[in-house]
Amino acid sequence: MAANDRKMQVLQAIVDDYVTTNEPVGSKALIERHKFPVSSATLRNDMAELERMGLIEKPHTSAGRIPSDRGYREYVDSLMKIDELSMAEREEISKRIDECVDEAGDLLKNASSVLSEATGMVSLVMTPRLAGSALLQLKLLMIEPGKALVVMVLSAGVVKDKVVRIPNFLTPEQLKEISDSVEKSLNGKPLDEITLITLATSVKETKIPDTLLNQVLYETYTAIKQADRLDVFLEGEHNMLKLPDFSELRRAQSLLGTLSHDGMVAGYVNEIEREKTGGDDTYMIRIGQEIALEGLEDCSFITTTYKVGDTISGNIGVIGPKRMDYSKVISQIDFVRYKINEKIKKING
């Protein structure tokens, strides 16, 4: 129906305008900017209807309308058209990401800062979820008496390690014996299936006294458990202060307070990742009240997935005001994701 069509066009126009101007948009301004072939009174009727539908709202009686959370949702789901990044923007991102050459960790950190600068918002990058990846190699390396390095090679070429304490008088030979047994018995096992018991039963027929052996195995266990630890990089928090949306100190405080607990943010992203339905290169978008974190009521979360090998993946995304240019931000995230995937393939060769 034409009228219904127009109502949606009006919603779209309101979102577009509000996103750029940060001011409630009224019927008159709408006409001027968008050349609707109807009068302002008609738009007023449409707007009243949209308000009844819960898609827009008024901050106060004598102001224009702003999109509600549901309005943004509708916009994101059905109205928004994603436009490509300009050549210059792609170039800029490419250049910055290509700067860092070799290390996966650096790559992610770098990507995070590129993303936050490009979007002018807060970027979020999480290290890959390694819990499900297989342990391919495990070496115990004597560093000095009483100290050893546990080196683990996981599927997709990820390497993790940790310095652990071992009994002082353990010889390198004994260490190697333990190391070989453990590696043999754990080979190919996913990290999250390895328990202290798996480990304990992996070494048989040895002359090494139980107490020594157990200490080493326990330390090895902690190293393994620590290998799948998720790190999260948030960057660009200060950008939020520049946005008019957080010019009220209270909001800004509460937002940055929550963001400073990066564990909370990581936990939340993990959670929505688990609920995710689409394929790996879809986006998770959470708007306003949909986000169950204090202080983020006026924010949106956009995240997606990058891949390390076939099965291992991590998340990258952006946190910004819900009044953001969704289409643009999505293109930016998408391109950064693309570059990360490409780069990781190259690093892991």
Place this chain on the structure above:
Amino acid sequence: MAANDRKMQVLQAIVDDYVTTNEPVGSKALIERHKFPVSSATLRNDMAELERMGLIEKPHTSAGRIPSDRGYREYVDSLMKIDELSMAEREEISKRIDECVDEAGDLLKNASSVLSEATGMVSLVMTPRLAGSALLQLKLLMIEPGKALVVMVLSAGVVKDKVVRIPNFLTPEQLKEISDSVEKSLNGKPLDEITLITLATSVKETKIPDTLLNQVLYETYTAIKQADRLDVFLEGEHNMLKLPDFSELRRAQSLLGTLSHDGMVAGYVNEIEREKTGGDDTYMIRIGQEIALEGLEDCSFITTTYKVGDTISGNIGVIGPKRMDYSKVISQIDFVRYKINEKIKKING
């Protein structure tokens, strides 16, 4: 002279009052709170004198006085008396730091968050300066064809490593040969004295073709160079928003903007560390304009040194408004430093 004494007492009282109330302090309030045995008029004269000396200033004609940068400096250098932390405060810090058991990196991160919570300001922790520490061991460990792990053991038991690419068809035996030669010839050398040339001349009389060898050596070199990279942890930036000193959005923006470039902060701390004159457990205090970083004009920097072994050290400290309780903050930093030193000794056995 008694009058001069009193002037300094007045300065001290002004700083104390201003730090707690955040309001310009006037002659009358001063009398009431500090029981000076003279009249307000006398204090007014003293204050006029202090102003002439450049130690205090007025925000505007009809307000009280606030300390100037030089006033704070005088206070910190001569007037302030450092009081001990209460038992409860020590307990709290101890508990939090003892939580993290084994890893030096975690310890520092943890200390940083303890410090920022305890002080309610921004904490700063820098990883130890390793450039001057000696390379005790260096092992090249084959991970898979084309990929190796460089493990370096430095003096004071610090372990660093990095994954590097190597020629695909290099055998573990060849790698071991290179590794052994390099280790032998570099043993005991400080990191910053190792150059590509030192490395290149360390391997002689080998059957490994030059091109392969050089690639491995180059990669090893990058690993060594990266080992002395300084990381800096800043934490608690959001605390600054709670302080009335940064209730003007502009200030807060500029401050957080600068703090987000942690490289800049690290560079600055390094610089003042180099200019440092006193022993290792003295404090570097920079106040207001003394800090050559944009946006930190209203801040103070307090840093000190923690030790890893005899020669290696790093910095910890706090960034806060120059209107801070210097005495308290110093005690807090001092205690955290003490705990770190203690803990690191335990970790490194």
Place this chain on the structure above:
DNA sequence: AATTAGCACTCGAACCCTCTGAGTGCCAAG
């Protein structure tokens, strides 16, 4: 049924004015 012109109404933001009181500097006397 949808659109439009017209109109009364609302209410936040901006502006201006006044008043208040803490705090000052200075002077003359103790």
Place this chain on the structure above:
DNA sequence: CTTGGCACTCAGAGGGTTCGAGTGCTAATT
């Protein structure tokens, strides 16, 4: 050197007014 006294200053709070963008509603038009 100290003190009481006094005229002066000025930021900030409070209160009132105006302005105008925007609304909803009604009645007329297509």
